[in-house]
Amino acid sequence: MTKPTFILEAKSLDVFYGDMHALKNIDIQIERNKVTAFIGPSGCGKSTFLRVFNRMNDYIDSYRMTGEVLMENQNVYYKSVRVDELRKNIGMVFQKPNPFPKSIYENVIYGLKIQGIKDKKFLMERAVKALNQSALWEEVKDDLNKSALALSGGQQQRLCIARALAVEPSVLLMDEPTSALDPISTAKVEELIHELKEKYSIVIVTHNMQQASRVSDNTAFFYMGDLIEFGKTEEIFRNPKQERTQNYITGRFG
Amino acid sequence: MTQIEQEISALRKELLNMFLAVNNQLQKSEMALLEFDKDLAAEITNAEKRINSLELKIDRDCENILALYSPVAVDLRFVLSVYKINHELERIADIADGIANYVNSLNSTFPKKAITEIKMVEMFAQLKAMMDNVIEAFEKENTSIARRVFKQDELLNLINSTASNVIIENYEESSAESLFYLLSCVRKLERAGDLTKNIAEELIFSIESKVIKHKKNRQ
Numbered sequence: 001m002t003k004p005t006f007i008l009e010a011k012s013l014d015v016f017y018g019d020m021h022a023l024k025n026i027d028i029q030i031e032r033n034k035v036t037a038f039i040g041p042s043g044c045g046k047s048t049f050l051r052v053f054n055r056m057n058d059y060i061d062s063y064r065m066t067g068e069v070l071m072e073n074q075n076v077y078y079k080s081v082r083v084d085e086l087r088k089n090i091g092m093v094f095q096k097p098n099p100f101p102k103s104i105y106e107n108v109i110y111g112l113k114i115q116g117i118k119d120k121k122f123l124m125e126r127a128v129k130a131l132n133q134s135a136l137w138e139e140v141k142d143d144l145n146k147s148a149l150a151l152s153g154g155q156q157q158r159l160c161i162a163r164a165l166a167v168e169p170s171v172l173l174m175d176e177p178t179s180a181l182d183p184i185s186t187a188k189v190e191e192l193i194h195e196l197k198e199k200y201s202i203v204i205v206t207h208n209m210q211q212a213s214r215v216s217d218n219t220a221f222f223y224m225g226d227l228i229e230f231g232k233t234e235e236i237f238r239n240p241k242q243e244r245t246q247n248y249i250t251g252r253f254g
Numbered sequence: 255m256t257q258i259e260q261e262i263s264a265l266r267k268e269l270l271n272m273f274l275a276v277n278n279q280l281q282k283s284e285m286a287l288l289e290f291d292k293d294l295a296a297e298i299t300n301a302e303k304r305i306n307s308l309e310l311k312i313d314r315d316c317e318n319i320l321a322l323y324s325p326v327a328v329d330l331r332f333v334l335s336v337y338k339i340n341h342e343l344e345r346i347a348d349i350a351d352g353i354a355n356y357v358n359s360l361n362s363t364f365p366k367k368a369i370t371e372i373k374m375v376e377m378f379a380q381l382k383a384m385m386d387n388v389i390e391a392f393e394k395e396n397t398s399i400a401r402r403v404f405k406q407d408e409l410l411n412l413i414n415s416t417a418s419n420v421i422i423e424n425y426e427e428s429s430a431e432s433l434f435y436l437l438s439c440v441r442k443l444e445r446a447g448d449l450t451k452n453i454a455e456e457l458i459f460s461i462e463s464k465v466i467k468h469k470k471n472r473q
Contacts, residue, residue: 209324209326237326237330238326238327238331239331239463246327250258250325250326251256
């Protein structure tokens with residue numbers, strides 16, 4: 001059976017934090033093996049939306065959601081769905097690098113160990129593969145037992161990407177993954193995103209407009225909980241259809 | 255106004271200056287040719303230096319905006335179109351300067367009869383109308399005014415296509431040199447019409463994001 005073109009989908013999605021209507025009737029289809037960027041001003045709902053896909057909002061007290069969220073046509077909010085299984089399929093990388101205070105190696109295989117995998121050969125193979133994929137291998141191959149906290153910020157972030165990749169997810173969610181990095185580390189992560197989309201579908205939240213235009217195939221612009229415009233990145237940045245999108249990307253917002 | 259808006263507004267003013275300076279050169283070249291005014295021709299050649307430095311200044315401003323402000327969407331299209339229009343205008347100024355050079359290097363006046371028959375006055379008037387339209391279109395960001403020049407250019411093409419015959423018919427009455435220069439002026443003005451059309455196309459791209467270059471139907 002051929003896989004659906006869209007790996008993630010939201011249908012008539014509404015999200016509330018208490019009385020605050022954080023996302024309003026969102027319909028979107030995220031393409032497989034593409035990079036999709038979410039842009040918009042702070043508080044527009046883009047990070048909340050990113051977290052909807054791997055159910056990161058479930059434990060927020062005032063959080064309420066209606067509508068459907070699908071991965072590979074399966075509703076991820078069905079009772080039968082195990083959240084740990086879901087997150088194996090949908091990895092996440094956060095704004096600040098957050099390695100565990102353990103060795104580089106232990107960080108990478110953390111997710112696999114949680115799954116109960118003990119085969120050392122298998123774990124090492126996966127670790128090497130993930131570190132290669134995250135373009136960190138050459139820099140750390142002789143120091144796998146060194147503390148992850150001794151790495152630079154850019155290396156730590158690529159380690160977190162390796163940790164997310166080690167469990168071989170199909171989707172990678174990235175919430176402002178380079179906002180704490182210097183330009184060289186940022187360029188490395190962006191290059192990495194470009195390479196990873198061959199195997200993974202990536203959704204990235206970014207405040208950096210140039211980053212969205214450089215790394216993504218599709219761009220969604222959110223404003224005050226509404227999805228204002230969604231389309232091919234080159235169309236959004238060359239000739240957006242909505243005036244609010246144009247005002248935002250040209251810096252005329254306010 | 256944001257920084258990029260200020261830069262773009264300044265660039266708009268610069269290009270308008272360039273438009274007006276080039277239009278002025280064209281009008282002077284008409285006078286110089288029709289009146290055989292060598293002083294005016296020298297004035298055109300002097301002003302050409304100013305136009306060249308204005309061109310370089312606009313080029314540099316475009317480059318700076320691209321490098322420093324990363325314009326996108328409407329801003330990016332505007333900067334790209336200014337960059338191209340700037341070059342088209344400089345070439346139109348070269349045409350005015352070329353006509354001035356002919357006036358300067360000719361010893362005898364252009365033959366009046368041939369000037370009339372070749373429709374030189376009509377040609378200049380049509381080109382001026384076209385330039386006025388692209389300037390107004392640029393100032394008002396109005397693409398329907400810009401689109402007028404495509405039709406207007408047809409008259410320049412028509413005059414150009416009949417010019418050779420007029421020269422042949424006048425061959426025995428006038429000096430060959432003055433007739434050849436006159437024919438070259440017609441060719442140059444026809445070319446100026448094409449460059450003005452290019453400017454209209456760039457304005458339409460900038461405002462409507464529509465590429466109509468090399469298309470038959472420009473509506």
